[in-house]
Amino acid sequence: MLITLPFLNRAIAEYLSRDLTYQLSADDVYLIVGCxxxxxxxxxxxxxxxxxxxxxxxxxxxxxxxxxxxxxxxxxxxxxxxxxxxxxxxxxxxxxxxxxxxxxxxxxxxxxxxxxxxxxxxxxxxxxxxxxxxxxxxxxxxxxxxxxxxxxxxxxxxxxxxxxxxxx
Structure with missing residues (x-):
């Protein structure tokens, strides 16, 4: 099941971007129930x-x-x-x-x-x-x-x- 929660995608993109030399956007994140x-x-x-x-x-x-x-x-x-x-x-x-x-x-x-x-x-x-x-x-x-x-x-x-x- 693909989850659509734009505010969560933005927060995760910001969190993951801390380890990168560029910024992810909310559109770069896909939320799924479990790896x-x-x-x-x-x-x-x-x-x-x-x-x-x-x-x-x-x-x-x-x-x-x-x-x-x-x-x-x-x-x-x-x-x-x-x-x-x-x-x-x-x-x-x-x-x-x-x-x-x-x-x-x-x-x-x-x-x-x-x-x-x-x-x-x-x-x-x-x-x-x-x-x-x-x-x-x-x-x-x-x-x-x-x-x-x-x-x-x-x-x-x-x-x-x-x-x-x-x-x-």
Missing amino acids: SQAIEIILSVLARPGANILLPKPGYPFYDVRAAFSHLQVCHYELLSDQSWEIDLGSVEALADENTVAIFIFSPGNPCGNVFTYQHLKKVAETAKKLGILVIADEVYHRIVFGSDPFVPMGEFGSIVPVTLGSI
Whole structure:
């Protein structure tokens, strides 16, 4: 269910803009009951015959289950455990083909707890742009960060390609 509460959309846009170098508008915010429902909607929208999505390994299993329900093929890219669980962009490029519609990323990562750096997220956005796919950034745990790497919202690269999922 899509919720329409203009005053709430404005307040959320202002709140999220605090972490960005630009301002979101109320029109940039879509309210849905729960992040799981947002995942279902996004995967349903992306589903078409032969389409595939890129998911991390290890990752959050709900995406695999819901993708199967939507008849989306899943290709798993590697996370580099010896490099703070960064995305192996070489494996992303090797897996992507003309049927790839999106790459899903998690930062802070579930289940690894990693937080991607600004530089790494920029490379992810540039890779997605080169491949002609969306970046779906699951940032539900954006306020639960441990260690020295600060949280950087994928929305910072909004001029390149991303869609961000969050939760309040």
